[in-house]
Amino acid sequence: MKSNSWKPWALLAPSLSAVFLLLIIPVCFVIVYSFWLRAPSGADIPAFQMGNYAKFFEDFFYPKILIRTIRIAFETVILCVVMGYIPAYYFYLSQSRYKQVFLLLIMLPFWVSFIIRTMSWINIMGDTGLINHFLLKIGLIETPISMLYNEFTVLMGLIMYLLPFMVLNIYVSLEGIDKSLLEAARCMGCTEWQAFREVTLPLSLPGVSAGCLLVFVLTAGTYLPPMILGGPGNDMIANLIFKRVIGTLDWPFGSAISVILLSLLFVIVWTYNRYLGINQIFKSFQGN
Amino acid sequence: MAIVTKEKLDRVYDAYKNGRLNRRHFLKYLGLAGASLGLVGVPFGGAVRDAWAAKSIRFDGWGGSVSDAFREHAFKPFTTATGIKVIDGEFGDMNSYLTRVKASYPPGGEFNIAHLSAVFDYARYADLGFASVLDESKIPNLKNVMVSMIKPLREITKGTLSAVPYDLGQTGIAYNTKHISKAKAEELGTSLLWYKSLKGKLGSWGGDFRTNMWYAALHTGQSPNNMTDLKAVWAALREQRGLMKKYWNSGAELMSLLANGEIYATVAWSGRVAALQQEGHPIGYLSPKGTYSWMEYLFVLKGTDLEVAQKLLNFMLEPAAAIAVAEGQNYPPSLDPSKVELTEKIKKMPAFDATGKLDGYLFANPEYWNANQVEWTEKWDRIKAGS
Structure with missing residues (x-):
């Protein structure tokens, strides 16, 4: 019998080629670059040395920014779960014929450039922005409240960017729950809260955890909200990479920081897979 | 299959521009060009790119009101006068632009002219091997530029020029x-x-x-x-x-x-x-x-079509164009006030020097x-x- 074993590979070839060309090769380049040296003019000198990695850990400056990034990423995840579960649950229970419109509204922010969305907060929260203008107008304050360029505004920018990812992940997971299970729980004497706690919440956790992973990874790698809405001292690790690569033309050191970030994210994803299972992400899209 | 050469492509493009060739035939010819490029590879690979490059040049500048002034008072009139399109890009700071230049392939090859700030940047680009050598005889308007702005450049590129001073x-x-x-x-x-x-x-x-x-x-x-x-x-x-x-x-x-x-x-x-x-x-x-x-320069990167670049630089140094750009971007031009009569608006700008010698100005060493x-x-x- 003629073997058909090549067929799956033939079908997978376009995707595998894309992953190879657009992900594997660039990552390999970054890894190789991380061992190179940089000339004062900005030229890169091929070498194999660990100086760039040693530099990252030689004092607490760089690790401190990495720790800050992880902390902000966790804070963003927690806030997104809290703020994202409620609308997702509402959409799940909603019998409204406008449900699809509501879901579409979740996607609405993606139709506007991320930079424009982030910068719009300046017009809302700035010293001459909408909020201050309103508070001054009604006489509640005499001088504008300084609200921008701090960690709070960075968090706000991140949530604005990432909340839709969380809502959609949770919603897809909730949508897969058989509603008759809730009815069964209620028939067996559960209150509405107990039914939610014992049935809905556990079954929606794959979606929550998938959303958490996605939000965490995206937060760790983003640099625009800290750059536009952050003040002195609010830089995250991606800003550091941006400055090393773009600002000082130090590609080798920028690559080393990227590899460190990549390794850390790999450990987090591995841990997630070990204890929750990466297949939970797919489950959340398939229903439970 | 007929091999596509730069000259043939130019002829076809001219015919298309003049209306002697319809779009369908033009696209068909381009398709043939693409196919021959794929078949014959590198020896003729540059033909198509060169043919198109001759009709346009890329200029990268500081964006905002500065780019607006360049676009309005220099690029648009230049395109009207020569038919050569100026594709203008923007950058936020000098290092980010240099990073993009380094990352292009071949390094610097995707970029042509940059509005660089200060002599130290001229030196950096020259050190990294991005400098071209301009034919000054093709830029006659260079004679109107302050000698004090040209001198530091010649010292770096050993008597030659890779850029023309434009403003300060x-x-x-x-x-x-x-x-x-x-x-x-x-x-x-x-x-x-x-x-x-x-x-x-x-x-x-x-x-x-x-x-x-x-x-x-x-x-x-x-x-x-x-x-x-x-x-x-x-x-x-x-x-x-x-x-x-x-x-x-x-x-x-x-x-x-x-x-x-x-x-x-x-x-x-x-x-x-x-x-x-x-x-x-x-x-x-x-x-x-x-x-x-600081002094600013229009730096021509290595690999650029020098004929086109020099044509643009000379056009931009024409007193009428340079004065209009200066008034638009609010920076005095590199034109020597002892040789060219400048406007009252320019004379009131910060950093304007009526002597053209820039004595007493503090620049970064x-x-x-x-x-x-x-x-x-x-x-x-x-x-x-x-x-």
Whole structure:
């Protein structure tokens, strides 16, 4: 019998080629670059040395920014779960014929450039922005409240960017729950809260955890909200990479920081897979 | 299959432009060109690109009001006069542009002309091998340019030129006149940037260690081109950081912060301040002793079609074009006022020198600053981040 074993590979070839060309090769380049040296003019000198990695850990400056990034990423995840579960649950229970419109509204922010969305907060929260203008107008304050360029505004920018990812992940997971299970729980004497706690919440956790992973990874790698809405001292690790690569033309050191970030994210994803299972992400899209 | 040559493509393109060839046939020919490119590969690979490149040139500049002035007063008239399209790109700072140039393939090959700031950048590009050698006989308008602006370039590229000087400006201090009087600003001078009453209302350019160190040197009573007490400079920058509201990243952000009253004082590019003043914003400009002055150049990158580049540079140095651009971007042109009659508006601009000799202007010494760039940039980044 003629073997058909090549067929799956033939079908997978376009995707595998894309992953190879657009992900594997660039990552390999970054890894190789991380061992190179940089000339004062900005030229890169091929070498194999660990100086760039040693530099990252030689004092607490760089690790401190990495720790800050992880902390902000966790804070963003927690806030997104809290703020994202409620609308997702509402959409799940909603019998409204406008449900699809509501879901579409979740996607609405993606139709506007991320930079424009982030910068719009300046017009809302700035010293001459909408909020201050309103508070001054009604006489509640005499001088504008300084609200921008701090960690709070960075968090706000991140949530604005990432909340839709969380809502959609949770919603897809909730949508897969058989509603008759809730009815069964209620028939067996559960209150509405107990039914939610014992049935809905556990079954929606794959979606929550998938959303958490996605939000965490995206937060760790983003640099625009800290750059536009952050003040002195609010830089995250991606800003550091941006400055090393773009600002000082130090590609080798920028690559080393990227590899460190990549390794850390790999450990987090591995841990997630070990204890929750990466297949939970797919489950959340398939229903439970 | 017929092999496509540059000449054939030019003929076909001309025929298409003149209406002698319809679009379907033109596209068919382009398809053939693509196929032959794929078949014959590298020896003819450049033909198609060259054919198209001859009809356009890429120019990268500072964006915002500066790019608007270039576009309106130089590129559009140039395209009308020659049919050559100028594709203009933008960058926020010099390093980010250099990164893109480095990353292009072949390095620098995707870029043609850049509006570079200061001689130290000219030196960096030359050191990295991106310099072209211009044929000065093809740029007759170069004779009107200040000799004092050409001389430092020749010294770096051993008598040749890779760029033409185009304008000069200053990084002085901008302040909000509603909150700081002119008398107070002049009394404080550089120390306005360390004025404790302005805590939470100060800004600075986050992307440039030079500007920040320059003013810290002045604040601590040192010469910016020969700082003898670096500890004092770093301490001053640390102290200033505690007073900062925002380190801005681009000219557009600088203008937005000042115009919206988010910050009351900051280092600022003279042309951007002039633009804000013309829009009616209550912004004053201070240029204390030792103000950071700089010259800007139109740098031609290696691999560029020099015929086209030289044609554009000569057009841009034509007094009518250079004056219009200068008035548009609010920076004095490189034209020597002793050779070319400039307008009253230009004569009132900060950094304008009626003698054309630029004596007494303080520019960054390229050797001094470039030699310490790596160490100082990193130190500055650390201080800015709170170290």
